[in-house]
Amino acid sequence: MTIPTPDLPPYEMPDGVASVRLTGRFIAPDGRPLTGRVTFAPPSVLTMPGADTIANTAATVEITAADRGRFALTLIATDSEGMSPRGWSYLVTERLAGAEMRQYHIMLPAMPDSGPDASVDLADLAPVSPYTGRYLPVVGPRGATGATGAPGEVSRAELVALEERVAPRPVTWTQSMGSREWLIPHAYPYPPAVRTYDTSGREIGGLVEYPSPASVTVHFASAETGSAILS
The missing domain is CATH 2.60.40 (Immunoglobulin-like)
Structure with missing residues (x-):
């Protein structure tokens, strides 16, 4: 019917x-x-x-x-x-x-x-970390200026490491051999969002799973080659 x-x-x-x-x-x-x-x-x-x-x-x-x-x-x-x-x-x-x-x-x-x-x-809207944040309006009156704190000692390497933890940059993974399962390692402190593309740049869909805190697996219906962007 x-x-x-x-x-x-x-x-x-x-x-x-x-x-x-x-x-x-x-x-x-x-x-x-x-x-x-x-x-x-x-x-x-x-x-x-x-x-x-x-x-x-x-x-x-x-x-x-x-x-x-x-x-x-x-x-x-x-x-x-x-x-x-x-x-x-x-x-x-x-x-x-x-x-x-x-x-x-x-x-x-x-x-x-x-x-x-x-x-x-x-x-x-303020950008947030995937799956964890809430949007925050960036408007409102300016508050009073606070007292100046004591100078700190932070190295350039420490600042870069802090930036990577707070706002990691997108990472591109390349799959050069055709496979129905892409196993992608990562160093994000959270399960990253994943977008997958074929070799012509067309976005393709797959089932995304997170088998461990340091890896992502994408399953496809047939063998695929291309790239994935993690963010």
């Missing part, structure tokens, strides 16, 4: 799935609007049993010259009821003309007390 599917307007969120309207604007230092693509990737498979819904791909916005550097889109709230996994974050990838690619994580909790036209701007 075939169950009829109701007609839905484009991009309407299913009932029971909380969402957040996200806006943003990208310009060069001289005010010139930038063009390019921004991708917002949840975990590889995001399930919402209470809404009979599965999300298993990224949301992408294309910023053209006509947009004058601006974008707006609606995304699933990271604290929507009954989701699996819980406590996740979006991996944001910026690919803008004339700028280096940038990747970072953000949280988008629902705004139940806001009006229907409320939105959050990307510039007001």
Whole structure:
């Protein structure tokens, strides 16, 4: 028996799935609007049993010259009821003309007390570590200046080591031999987000598992070669 599917307007969120309207604007230092693509990737498979819904791909916005550097889109709230996994974050990838690619994580909790036209701007969100942080608005009055502390003695190597622990940089792993299972070692202090690509640069999906604190395994339906970006 075939169950009829109701007609839905484009991009309407299913009932029971909380969402957040996200806006943003990208310009060069001289005010010139930038063009390019921004991708917002949840975990590889995001399930919402209470809404009979599965999300298993990224949301992408294309910023053209006509947009004058601006974008707006609606995304699933990271604290929507009954989701699996819980406590996740979006991996944001910026690919803008004339700028280096940038990747970072953000949280988008629902705004139940806001009006229907409320939105959050990307510039007001502080990047977080994947699966652990909460978004933090970077606005508000400036506090009083505190007393100057005693000078410390920190070496350049210690500063670099601290930066690597607090904000590790993305790492690229190359799989040169075809395999249905990619075993990827890493040194992140948390389970990193993983994006996989074939040799032509096309993103491919796989089942990501974390067999140990220092490794990631990606399973594919058939043997694949390419690369993975960990962040």
